[in-house]
Amino acid sequence: MDSDRLSRLDLKTPCYLIDRGRIEENCRLLARVRERTGCRVLLALKAFAAFSLFPLIRKHLDGVCASGLYEARLGREEFGAEVHTHAPAFVPEQFGEIARLSDFVVFNSVSQLERFRADAERENCVLGLRVNPGYSEVETALYNPCAPGSRLGVRAAALAGADLPGVSGLHFHALCEQGADVLERVLARVEARFGHLLERMEWLNLGGGHHVTRPGYDVDLLCRLIDRVRERYRLQVYIEPGEAVALNAGWLAATVLDTVDAGGMAIAILDTSAETHMPDVLAMPYRPQVLGAGGPGELPHTFRLAGNTCLAGDVIGDYSFPRPLEPGDRLFFTDMAHYTMVKNTTFNGAPLPSIAVLHPGGRVEVVRRFSYEDFRNRLS
Ligand SMILES: Cc1ncc(COP(=O)(O)O)c(C=O)c1O
Secondary structure, rough: OOHHHOOOOOOOOOOEEEEEEHHHHHHHHHHHHHHHHHOOOEEEEEOOOOHHHHHHHHHOOOEEEEEHHHHEEEEHHOOOOOOEEEEEOOOHHHHHHHHHOOOOEEOOHHHHHHHHHHHHOOOEEEEEEEEOOOOOOOOOOOOOOOOOOOOOOOOHHHHHOOOOEEEEEEEEOOOOOOOOOHHHHHHHHHHHHHHHHOOOOOOOOOOOOOOOOOOOOOOHHHHHHHHHHHHHHHHEEEOOOOHHHHOOOEEEEEEEEEEEEEEEEEEEEEEOHHHHOOOOOHHOOOOOOOOOOOOOOOOOOEEEEEEOOOOOEEEEEEEEEEOOOOOOEEEEEOOOOOOOOOOOOOHHHHOOOOOEEEOOOOEEEEEEEEOHHHHHHOOO
16 A cells, blocks of 8 residues: 555554555465475464464464464464474473473473473473574674574584484574575585484474565565475475465554754654664664655655654654655655564553554554553553
């Protein structure tokens, strides 16, 4: 939808607007991978957990992967299909409940496996072990699960001679917004280092980071890789994408509150912020697109878009517009459905953006509004 049509929607900002049609398109593409290869596809809740969309997603995918107790519970109660839970370490007091809620539990170390195996087996969980392939092509260290010194997954050397009682599958996660070509190279390392274990496993989870729904992604190669590993080791393959499910499937709507001149730089202060509502802009860092705007200097009026918090660096980026921005102008940041709602903070008492769904056909349904109580109740 273009910015003119979006601007005419009656939205109180800040607001995440989820594009239901696009979520469904993304899920249909992932379902085609599932149909072609027999692999099972899980939604990574850490990326996208707006559960009002779960009934739609469940039509196409097999279940969810959870990062601990709360996501496992959300998956069990709201998604209602397979729940796979993995955490760098499980909290002992929570593990019984995690095991009750989960179909699969994936341990991050042999010591965790030994500690919790009996509890997991009592709840009939399928057990897995996360391995670290020791190879990745993720350039940003913050997002690289295989960076030197990473705590994520057991290295091959640590498994020499290991028996792994009860474990029927391996899991690795080594990609971040990457193509099937990278998966091919990672998979080669996994086979070289863990192939002897795969021989006796029943399933292999290829983790997330597969950018399947991005234009130009080589779906055929992904399918070939899945087919090959499935046939070679005779196992069930899983993938657990998060971002690919919600890629380009939502906007963050914001309003200009004020414009100021900072010694020659025009700044627009918004009723949203990178720090609170789009944290990856600062963490990664990356530059979101704004509908109808260009890069700095491309259109006649360049503005720095900045957040309404005390953080000096709470800057989204520099953008240009056909006319000068004014208080009250509405802006739409694109691709804001994943890793946003799940990561928000209320720093400076910033209100959480409401969550709305844009239905195919144009109807907007506000599914959640937040209030002062949501801020207050976390603090004492
Ligand atoms: C273990 C695991 N699985 C799946 C994912 C989902 O990754 P993405 O959203 O990039 O597909 C992540 C992301 O960090 C992860 O750590």
